[in-house]
Amino acid sequence: MTAGVLAPPQPSEPRRDPNAGPRRGQGRRISKLIRMIPLLPAIVLMLIFLAGPVIWSLYGSFTNASLTGKAAADPQWIGFDNYTKLFSDPIFPLSVGLTVLFTLTSAVIAQTILGLSLALIMTKANKKVSATIGTIIVAAWILPEIVAAFVAYAFFSQDGTLNQILAVFGMIGPNWLFSFPMFAVIMANIWRGAAFSMMIYQAALNDVPPEITEAAMIDGASGAKRLIYVTLPMIKQTITTTLMLITLQTLSIFTLIFVMTAGGPGNDSTTLPIFAYKEAFRFSNIGYGTAIATVMLVVGAIFSIVYIRALRSPKE
Numbered sequence: 001m002t003a004g005v006l007a008p009p010q011p012s013e014p015r016r017d018p019n020a021g022p023r024r025g026q027g028r029r030i031s032k033l034i035r036m037i038p039l040l041p042a043i044v045l046m047l048i049f050l051a052g053p054v055i056w057s058l059y060g061s062f063t064n065a066s067l068t069g070k071a072a073a074d075p076q077w078i079g080f081d082n083y084t085k086l087f088s089d090p091i092f093p094l095s096v097g098l099t100v101l102f103t104l105t106s107a108v109i110a111q112t113i114l115g116l117s118l119a120l121i122m123t124k125a126n127k128k129v130s131a132t133i134g135t136i137i138v139a140a141w142i143l144p145e146i147v148a149a150f151v152a153y154a155f156f157s158q159d160g161t162l163n164q165i166l167a168v169f170g171m172i173g174p175n176w177l178f179s180f181p182m183f184a185v186i187m188a189n190i191w192r193g194a195a196f197s198m199m200i201y202q203a204a205l206n207d208v209p210p211e212i213t214e215a216a217m218i219d220g221a222s223g224a225k226r227l228i229y230v231t232l233p234m235i236k237q238t239i240t241t242t243l244m245l246i247t248l249q250t251l252s253i254f255t256l257i258f259v260m261t262a263g264g265p266g267n268d269s270t271t272l273p274i275f276a277y278k279e280a281f282r283f284s285n286i287g288y289g290t291a292i293a294t295v296m297l298v299v300g301a302i303f304s305i306v307y308i309r310a311l312r313s314p315k316e
Contacts, residue, residue, distance in 0.1 A: 054297065061291035067284035075287065082291035091267055092292075095275040098182065099251065099299075102271055106189040107250035108243060114190065115197025115242075120227075122198070123205050141195035149259035152188035153177070156260070181261045181269035188256055193249070197242050204238035205231070237311060244307035251300055272296045 036043075061082055065075035086092050118137060122130045140148060155161045156176040163173035176184045208231055216226045232239070254273040257263065263270035263278065270278070272292060280289025 057290045057293055060287055061294045063287045065286040082288050086291050095270050095272050099271040103250045106186040107246045110190045111193050111197045111246050114194045116201045118198040119201035119205055122202050137195045140192050145255045148192045149256045153260045156184040177261055178265055185257050185260055185269055200242050204235040208234050240310045247303050248300055
C-alpha cells in the first residue's frame with residue numbers, strides 16, 4: 001500500500017466585498033466634486049458672461065430681430081430662414097475666403113515665421129540690440145487697437161507715409177487702401193501682432209537646455225539642422241498653442257479693418273466680422289447678423305478642436 005504525497009494547504013482567498021468597487025468609484029467622484037467647489041464662482045461667471053451671450057446669440061439667429069420697425073419690438077421665430085439666406089448670399093463665400101486669406105497669411109504664416117525669426121535674433125543678439133528690437137516691436141503691440149488702426153491708415157493712405165517714402169525714390173505709390181485693401185490690412189495685422197508670438201517664442205527658446213544644442217553642434221549639425229531637428233521639436237507645444245491663440249484672435253479682428261477700409265472698396269476687404277457688423281447695424285438686420293456671428297463661432301470652434309488635438313501627446 002503506497003502512501004500518497006500530501007499537498008501543502010492552499011491559502012484561502014480573502015473574501016471580496018461586492019460593493020468595494022462602486023464605493024471606491026463613488027468616493028473618487030465625491031473627492032472630485034469637493035475639489036471643484038473653489039472653482040464654482042469662476043464656473044458661474046463663465047456661464048453668465050460667456051455661455052449666456054453665446055446661447056442668446058444662437059437664439060437670435062433664428063429670429064427676425066431688427067433695430068427698427070415691428071421686428072425690433074416683437075421679433076418672431078423664423079427657423080432656419082437666416083441661414084438659408086446666408087448660404088445663398090453671394091457676399092458670404094467672398095467674406096469666408098477673405099477671412100481665411102487674412103487669417104492664414106497674417107497670423108498662421110507671417111506672425112509665426114516673423115515672430116520665431118525675431119525671437120531667434122533676440123536670443124542671439126547682445127543686450128543693446130535685443131532691447132532696441134524688443135522696444136520697437138512691442139510698441140506696436142501695446143498700442144490700443146484703435147490707435148494702431150489709425151497709424152496703419154495714415155501709413156497706407158494716398159498721401160501717407162509709405163507713398164511719401166516712395167516719392168523720395170521717384171516712385172508714385174497707389175492708393176493702397178483702395179487698390180490693395182487686403183494687402184494693407186494684412187500688413188497692418190502682421191506689424192501689430194508679431195510682437196505677441198515673438199515674446200512667447202523667446203520665452204520658449206530660453207527654456208531649451210543649451211547642452212542639447214551644444215551636443216548637436218559637437219556632432220557636426222549646422223545651425224539650420226539644429227533649428228529643424230532639435231529646437232523646433234522641443235518647442236512644438238509652444239508653437240501649437242501660439243498658433244491657436246493668434247488664429248482665434250485674428251478671426252475676430254474688427255477694429256483694424258473697419259478703421260482702415262470699412263470692408264471696402266465695395267466688399268473687397270469684408271471679412272466675416274465686418275460682414276456681420278454691416279448686416280446687423282448698418283442694415284438693422286440683427287437676426288441675420290447674429291447668424292453670421294454664429295458661423296464665425298463654429299469656425300473658431302473647428303480651429304480650436306484641431307489645435308487642441310494637435311496639442312495632445314501620442315499616448316493620450
